[in-house]
Amino acid sequence: MHDPHTPALAIHGGAGTIPKSALDDKTLAAHHAGLRAALTAGWCLLAAGAPALDAVTAAVMALEDDPLFNAARGAVFTADGRLEMDAAIMDGKARRAGAVAGICGPKNPILAARAVMENSPAVLLAGTGAEAFARSQNLVFMPETYFQTERRRASLSLELNRRLAGAPDTRTDADRHGTVGAVARDAAGNLAAATSTGGMTAKLPGRIGDTPIFGAGTYADNATCAVSCTGTGEVFVRFTAASEIAARLRHAGQSLAQAAPAVIAELLTHGGDGGLIAIAADGPPVLTFNSTGMYRGYVTSDGILHTAIHREDFTTQIS
Amino acid sequence: MHDPHTPALAIHGGAGTIPKSALDDKTLAAHHAGLRAALTAGWCLLAAGAPALDAVTAAVMALEDDPLFNAARGAVFTADGRLEMDAAIMDGKARRAGAVAGICGPKNPILAARAVMENSPAVLLAGTGAEAFARSQNLVFMPETYFQTERRRASLSLELNRRLAGAPDTRTDADRHGTVGAVARDAAGNLAAATSTGGMTAKLPGRIGDTPIFGAGTYADNATCAVSCTGTGEVFVRFTAASEIAARLRHAGQSLAQAAPAVIAELLTHGGDGGLIAIAADGPPVLTFNSTGMYRGYVTSDGILHTAIHREDFTTQIS
Numbered sequence: 001m002h003d004p005h006t007p008a009l010a011i012h013g014g015a016g017t018i019p020k021s022a023l024d025d026k027t028l029a030a031h032h033a034g035l036r037a038a039l040t041a042g043w044c045l046l047a048a049g050a051p052a053l054d055a056v057t058a059a060v061m062a063l064e065d066d067p068l069f070n071a072a073r074g075a076v077f078t079a080d081g082r083l084e085m086d087a088a089i090m091d092g093k094a095r096r097a098g099a100v101a102g103i104c105g106p107k108n109p110i111l112a113a114r115a116v117m118e119n120s121p122a123v124l125l126a127g128t129g130a131e132a133f134a135r136s137q138n139l140v141f142m143p144e145t146y147f148q149t150e151r152r153r154a155s156l157s158l159e160l161n162r163r164l165a166g167a168p169d170t171r172t173d174a175d176r177h178g179t180v181g182a183v184a185r186d187a188a189g190n191l192a193a194a195t196s197t198g199g200m201t202a203k204l205p206g207r208i209g210d211t212p213i214f215g216a217g218t219y220a221d222n223a224t225c226a227v228s229c230t231g232t233g234e235v236f237v238r239f240t241a242a243s244e245i246a247a248r249l250r251h252a253g254q255s256l257a258q259a260a261p262a263v264i265a266e267l268l269t270h271g272g273d274g275g276l277i278a279i280a281a282d283g284p285p286v287l288t289f290n291s292t293g294m295y296r297g298y299v300t301s302d303g304i305l306h307t308a309i310h311r312e313d314f315t316t317q318i319s
Numbered sequence: 320m321h322d323p324h325t326p327a328l329a330i331h332g333g334a335g336t337i338p339k340s341a342l343d344d345k346t347l348a349a350h351h352a353g354l355r356a357a358l359t360a361g362w363c364l365l366a367a368g369a370p371a372l373d374a375v376t377a378a379v380m381a382l383e384d385d386p387l388f389n390a391a392r393g394a395v396f397t398a399d400g401r402l403e404m405d406a407a408i409m410d411g412k413a414r415r416a417g418a419v420a421g422i423c424g425p426k427n428p429i430l431a432a433r434a435v436m437e438n439s440p441a442v443l444l445a446g447t448g449a450e451a452f453a454r455s456q457n458l459v460f461m462p463e464t465y466f467q468t469e470r471r472r473a474s475l476s477l478e479l480n481r482r483l484a485g486a487p488d489t490r491t492d493a494d495r496h497g498t499v500g501a502v503a504r505d506a507a508g509n510l511a512a513a514t515s516t517g518g519m520t521a522k523l524p525g526r527i528g529d530t531p532i533f534g535a536g537t538y539a540d541n542a543t544c545a546v547s548c549t550g551t552g553e554v555f556v557r558f559t560a561a562s563e564i565a566a567r568l569r570h571a572g573q574s575l576a577q578a579a580p581a582v583i584a585e586l587l588t589h590g591g592d593g594g595l596i597a598i599a600a601d602g603p604p605v606l607t608f609n610s611t612g613m614y615r616g617y618v619t620s621d622g623i624l625h626t627a628i629h630r631e632d633f634t635t636q637i638s
Contacts, residue, residue, distance in 0.1 A: 010391060048373075122523055122554070123557060124532075127445060127525050204439060205446060206444040206451070215556075237416065238415070243559045243563070250570075251567060252571075319411060
């Protein structure tokens with residue numbers, strides 16, 4: 001007899017973490033609280049029997065609403081001082097998928113991605129076309145100022161000045177990039193993944209990273225696993241990070257616990273720093289990264305919320 | 320002893336072929352001539368020892384310039400009567416990649432994709448940001464009228480009227496979509512793939528299909544294969560068509576001749592009609608499709624140009 005599927009949820013708030021030495025107690029506590037709020041939003045649904053798709057949507061919405069993380073409110077700026085957000089969602093049951101790229105308007109880009117999946121013939125819509133579609137779906141829109149934060153504007157300013165001066169890039173991961181994401185397994189055994197990001201600080205206008213590329217930054221298939229990535233997106237795209245993990249499960253007989261860290265280690269050899277969260281049909285979620293840290297958390301059937309930022313032990317709290 | 324690598328080139332002009340019954344002799348001959356021109360453009364380079372990357376670029380440029388095919392000149396229209404082109408190129412040697420999406424301006428979108436790969440930190444640029452980057456690269460731009468053709472405008476009109484009338488979709492593949500692409504292996508054993516498209520007739524503005532999604536419509540890795548796809552792009556994205564073929568070569572011990580047709584057959588069970596061309600480190604190119612036809616051609620070391628449209632035998636001509 002096979003055990004019934006046990007629900008589980010994992011989240012990340014990006015591999016672009018503030019260095020441990022620069023993280024004061026208050027900021028540290030705020031990040032843990034933000035991660036717990038996202039876990040709670042998703043877990044409430046999963047524990048009540050809701051689909052994995054709803055859990056990852058709720059968890060990512062919570063992270064999008066929190067200005068500490070680089071997605072929606074708190075997104076990083078492009079080189080020309082604008083905001084261009086990408087988001088993607090995938091349903092492992094039927095491998096349905098939806099994504100948006102280069103948008104600014106919908107309060108929660110992940111809802112725009114979900115609307116693409118559920119209510120359009122497309123899997124990826126970009127730019128003004130994507131924004132027009134989101135409006136047609138009656139999603140809540142916010143003015144550009146809602147998404148802007150002083151911290152991200154300062155990061156842009158620093159980076160543009162550095163480029164003008166031709167100085168070497170000594171930025172921390174936190175100044176360069178970030179992403180939020182969630183993966184979940186529900187009681188019916190369905191997997192889902194969702195990812196949302198503002199991209200990289202001072203990115204080229206129009207640049208699309210790995211987030212909305214299915215098989216790179218976002219992926220879900222009940223037969224293998226659900227994956228959400230964060231890091232230097234270009235390398236994750238070139239090496240099809242997420243679908244490579246799924247391929248090792250499907251064709252090479254590897255476990256998720258073997259495949260996910262191995263792929264993340266390989267990406268680093270190609271200059272791809274970052275991490276990912278993943279979940280398979282059975283077993284606990286896997287959270288792995290090759291960077292100095294990754295804002296992350298998970299919760300399984302005992303309901304205990306686990307959160308961590310660097311390579312320390314997980315902080316736990318009962319949900 | 321292993322034989323030295325033998326150069327080979329395959330191209331497609333899209334799985335959206337005109338039905339055999341509607342293809343008069345003149346139009347038939349024009350399509351074969353267009354395919355031969357593209358093969359010749361690529362083969363001249365390969366036979367002279369040029370890299371696979373240059374061969375696929377030249378072959379795709381020839382198809383982009385030919386108004387018979389749905390890429391650049393002759394691209395299909397969006398639902399709001401505009402042109403939004405996608406193109407991608409990938410170098411199997413170092414898995415470098417570059418793509419553009421939703422652009423109208425560069426005479427050859429594949430050159431914009433190649434510039435993204437070679438001269439930007441990004442792998443994918445979309446919309447006005449991509450066009451601005453292409454201008455910065457001094458690429459040749461053409462006015463929108465250069466790309467427009469009466470045939471594609473008539474297809475848009477028919478489709479919009481059909482939607483207004485709520486009539487069933489009885490369009491042929493040729494009226495719906497199309498793509499051009501090339502894969503090559505050079506004498507050094509390097510693989511490359513390139514794809515370019517106008518997308519689907521009457522597509523949602525902002526819609527991005529599988530063409531610029533590495534691992535879906537375009538892929539190259541010397542260790543496995545180079546792939547260029549054509550068809551209902553959304554299904555190719557959801558099932559990561561190209562990287563699934565590569566995964567079967569890498570992890571399941573399959574040959575390209577086994578994996579490529581198997582994946583194309585599986586895509587059809589999910590509503591994905593279309594086809595692909597692919598080439599591995601050894602052996603002839605594989606050209607496979609589940610649709611009624613696919614404009615296609617290939618040339619190997621004997622220099623004979625093979626072209627076909629439906630399921631007939633290849634027409635041959637000495638290069």
